[in-house]
Amino acid sequence: MLGDFRYHNPTKLYFGRGAIVHLREELSNYGKKIQLIYGGGSVKKNGIYDQVVSILRECGKEIVEDGGVMPNPTTEKLAEGIKIAGENGVDLLLAVGGGSVCDYAKAVAASVSCTEDPWKKYYIDQEQPTCEVLPVACVLTMVGTGSEMNGGSVITNPAEKLKIGHVFGSDVMPKFTILDPTFTYTVPKRQMVAGIYDAFNHICEQYFSGEDDNVSDYLSEGLMRSIIASSRKALADPLDYEARSNIMWAATWALNTLLSRGKDTDWEVHMLGQAVGAHTDATHGMTLAAVSLPYYRHILPYGLKKFRRFAVEVWGVKESGSDEEIALRGLEALENWMKELGLAMHISELGVTEDMIEKIADSTLVEEGGYKVLTREEIVKILRESL
Numbered sequence: 001m002l003g004d005f006r007y008h009n010p011t012k013l014y015f016g017r018g019a020i021v022h023l024r025e026e027l028s029n030y031g032k033k034i035q036l037i038y039g040g041g042s043v044k045k046n047g048i049y050d051q052v053v054s055i056l057r058e059c060g061k062e063i064v065e066d067g068g069v070m071p072n073p074t075t076e077k078l079a080e081g082i083k084i085a086g087e088n089g090v091d092l093l094l095a096v097g098g099g100s101v102c103d104y105a106k107a108v109a110a111s112v113s114c115t116e117d118p119w120k121k122y123y124i125d126q127e128q129p130t131c132e133v134l135p136v137a138c139v140l141t142m143v144g145t146g147s148e149m150n151g152g153s154v155i156t157n158p159a160e161k162l163k164i165g166h167v168f169g170s171d172v173m174p175k176f177t178i179l180d181p182t183f184t185y186t187v188p189k190r191q192m193v194a195g196i197y198d199a200f201n202h203i204c205e206q207y208f209s210g211e212d213d214n215v216s217d218y219l220s221e222g223l224m225r226s227i228i229a230s231s232r233k234a235l236a237d238p239l240d241y242e243a244r245s246n247i248m249w250a251a252t253w254a255l256n257t258l259l260s261r262g263k264d265t266d267w268e269v270h271m272l273g274q275a276v277g278a279h280t281d282a283t284h285g286m287t288l289a290a291v292s293l294p295y296y297r298h299i300l301p302y303g304l305k306k307f308r309r310f311a312v313e314v315w316g317v318k319e320s321g322s323d324e325e326i327a328l329r330g331l332e333a334l335e336n337w338m339k340e341l342g343l344a345m346h347i348s349e350l351g352v353t354e355d356m357i358e359k360i361a362d363s364t365l366v367e368e369g370g371y372k373v374l375t376r377e378e379i380v381k382i383l384r385e386s387l
């Protein structure tokens with residue numbers, strides 16, 4: 001392992017069936033006013049909202065409502081959340097939902113006392129907060145992003161057709177997160193598989209970088225094998241608690257700052273996927289799925305050894321033939337699994353047409369940690385191959 005690093009993850013987790021009871025003890029650490037942040041209404045239908053509200057009331061908290069956070073939260077909604085938090089002088093931002101709701105809560109937390117434009121400061125200029133940050137906590141209802149235990153916060157600016165992530169530090173990461181796998185039972189199948197692929201791809205983005213012998217790569221292979229096995233069980237029976245709890249836990253570890261220690265990390269699939277998302281508002285995991293294989297086939301010659309290892313260690317490909325043949329069989333196995341899950345395999349399925357390719361390429365940021373730093377021509381080629 002070659003990298004030098006610090007490791008500090010301050011998020012406390014409560015995991016398991018009925019873990020919501022721990023909300024009560026945690027709430028005693030915060031003041032009276034709680035900004036209750038949620039999405040488009042799923043939590044009201046499945047009863048999670050009622051459970052949270054009744055605990056808040058029992059604890060004598062005053063609830064400040066902030067619903068309607070959309071998937072791929074926008075700059076406009078962020079401005080609304082900042083206003084609600086500022087006008088009410090809230091003490092805690094409680095996000096009850098998926099990655100979008102958690103990401104949004106973090107952006108509000110870092111912006112409420114900030115006099116600058118948060119889009120420019122955090123997303124365009126990638127600065128860190130220089131103002132007071134409100135505490136955030138999370139009750140996760142949809143698995144995939146890892147937002148429950150990281151500093152990531154992705155915001156979309158529809159006017160500028162940009163979707164950009166910012167990684168905040170430990171001051172913005174959730175103080176605590178409640179992870180009850182049964183809370184994810186009502187997630188529609190399409191969202192479930194998108195979340196599974198999102199988590200899997202987070203591991204890939206960290207795995208496909210570097211040539212050193214790194215403990216993270218061994219951890220990654222185990223997590224990927226666990227996600228593949230559990231995804232098949234969850235697909236057959238979405239109420240399989242063991243499968244859903246394994247997926248939830250693996251997704252948290254896929255992006256909770258551990259695997260990236262000592263690694264360069266790639267993130268180009270995310271840059272391509274986010275650009276597609278900025279132009280289509282498509283589901284995050286689907287945008288990743290639709291660009292992954294053309295990207296991986298393109299960079300395979302530059303990272304051949306790792307792609308060979310991926311084939312053998314993650315997919316059990318037999319070690320016969322040339323390194324390239326073995327590596328390609330690994331990508332075939334990945335493709336078959338993705339099709340089995342029912343993921344979007346083409347960006348045209350997400351609304352992209354040929355005439356949008358150049359503009360999507362304009363919105364694609366280039367990362368430098370992977371096996372090949374993409375040129376604009378390569379980005380266009382990969383997007384065309386993803387159509």
Ligand code: NZQ
Binds near residue numbers: 145
């Ligand atoms: O809005 P509601 O009605 O709640 O419905 C949501 C939404 O439509 C629904 N849902 C969530 N929990 C449910 C449920 N439906 C039924 N039952 C439940 N228990 O699922 C839909 C998707 O929710 P969303 O929060 O958007 O999904 P996800 O968790 O995939 O989050 C996506 C966002 O996270 C960002 C993405 O870019 C995207 O903006 N990411 C955040 C990252 C991070 N913080 O580190 C990293 C990721 O790479 C990702 O970029």
Ligand code: ZN
Binds near residue numbers: 145198202270284
């Ligand atoms: Zn992701």
